[in-house]
Each structure stands twice: as structure tokens, then as C-alpha cells.
Amino acid sequence: MKVLVLLVAIIVGAAHECHGSEHGASFQIFPLRMKTGSGGHYIPEVSCASWRLGVEAHNVIEWKTVPLSCEGYIGNYILGDQYRSDSKTVNQQAYFYAKTLNITAKDVWVFDIDETSLSNLPYYAQHGFGVEPYNATAFNEWVELGEAPALPESQKLYKKLLSLGVKIVFLTGRPLDQKTVTVANLKRAGYNTWFKLILKDTSIYHGKTAVTYKSSERKKLEEEGYNIIGNIGDQWSDILGTNTGDRTFKLPDPMYYIS
Ligand SMILES: *[C@@H]1O[C@H](CO)[C@@H](O)[C@H](O)[C@H]1NC(C)=O
Ligand SMILES: *[C@@H]1O[C@H](CO)[C@@H](O)[C@H](O)[C@H]1NC(C)=O
């Protein structure tokens, strides 16, 4: 049966090939068909890949959890080569950009922490890769261990920026009371130096969005005379708002959404 369907698909496909010529060269356009099962059956990977693209392009917003049917897909993505490769592309482009600049003592680069500098994958792997609703108690217990590993591609960028003479500013949604463990975790993971580490003062920003908080802290930096030449994060709320920096870089994160 499958063979028959495949045969029919090939014949139908062949009938739809387009032939054309331009500038004297002849070429064929093969019809692109969505990957579906035999007989056109639904394949979850296709719609989960579409969902992930929607998330990364900020078309899918304000979502609370990863769709249940995408747990396996997101788990495979995040533990596999694609996540590493996607992260590498982003960080490489950031470095290619940075090295074209003449760095001054006033130039800073803003790094987010979670899923940008440090990875909480050991936690999320135990909690359905974002399928489970966020549990602040459980997540903070993980943070307090101070064991989050570095994201290797981001760490390469961090080191290259330091060698270019760029000042590093960590700007995180982690609250001030996690400062000690965050400092220890950053150092343990190999982030040994920085110009500023800004954590969220919940007495000022309680109930405010990440966009508001991060914009406001970046504005302060610029008012102090620093130029934000680059800004990198895994959430759109890291790079939206005001004072976003000369260029922004969005790392992949299909596990959670922070507005
Ligand atoms: C950087 O500085 C060099 C030497 O002063 C100059 O030739 C070059 O145009 C500058 N590049 C940029 C991008 O400002
Ligand atoms: C959240 O995590 C805590 C600590 O692990 C656990 O005791 C609690 O049951 C969890 N809450 C929910 C709703 O799963």
C-alpha cells in the first residue's frame, strides 16, 4: 500500500514539475510538498516545527506552556545538534558584527543570563521541556543549587568580546536575593569577569514586565554614558522596548515565554 502511494505521489509530482528558462539557462522547479505521512496523514513534527518557528519569529506570543504534543519534538531539538547549531549561528553573527567596530572604553554588551549565558536544561529536562506549567518553587530550588552550566556558544562570544575590549553587562530577571548564588554560578561556569551584574530589584519592579524592567536598566546605562553596542537574549523581552542597543541578537528558546 505504502509503495503504491509513493508511486502515485511520484507520478503526480512529476506531472507538476515546472520547466522554465531565464538568461538562456534552463531549470526545473520541483513542487515543494509538506512532509506528510502516507496518504497525507498528519505528522506532529511538522506542526511542532511550525510552532517553534512561530515562537522564534515572535508570531506566537504570550504562550504559557509548550503544546503537549510537542514535548518529544522540543526535547529532541533542545538536546540535539540543532539547538547547538542555531545558538552557534546567532553568536557567530554577533561576533562578526562586533569585530567590525572600533571598541571604546564606553562600549558595553548586554547579556541576559538564563538560557543565554547559563543553561537550565538540567532542570527543564526533568520538567517536560516546558510542557509543565512554570513552578517557581521548584525552579528556584534549582537556581539555588548554582549548578547551571554555561551555554558553550554564548560563552565563546563572551570571551571574544572580552578580548576585543568590550565591557560585559549581565542583565537578568533573577531577583536581587539570588545575587550570591548567581555570582557563584557564573564563576563556576567560567564567566569570571564582568563590568556590571544587574539583578531585578523587586521593590522597584514588582509586577512590571521584563520589557519595562530591562528597558529601564538599559536606559540608566546609557544615561551613565555607556554605548550598548550589542544585546543578546533568548526572550524577545530581552531585546524589545527602549535603549535596546545598536544590534540585538535572539537566541533560540522554545521552552518558555517571558513578556
Ligand atoms: C576604526 O579605526 C580605524 C583607525 O582609526 C579607521 O581606519 C576605521 O575606519 C575605523 N572603523 C570604524 C568602523 O569606525
Ligand atoms: C512545585 O514544586 C514544589 C517543589 O518541588 C512541589 O512541592 C510542588 O508540588 C510543585 N507544585 C506543583 C503545582 O506541581
Ligand SMILES: [Mg+2]
Ligand atoms: Mg533568558
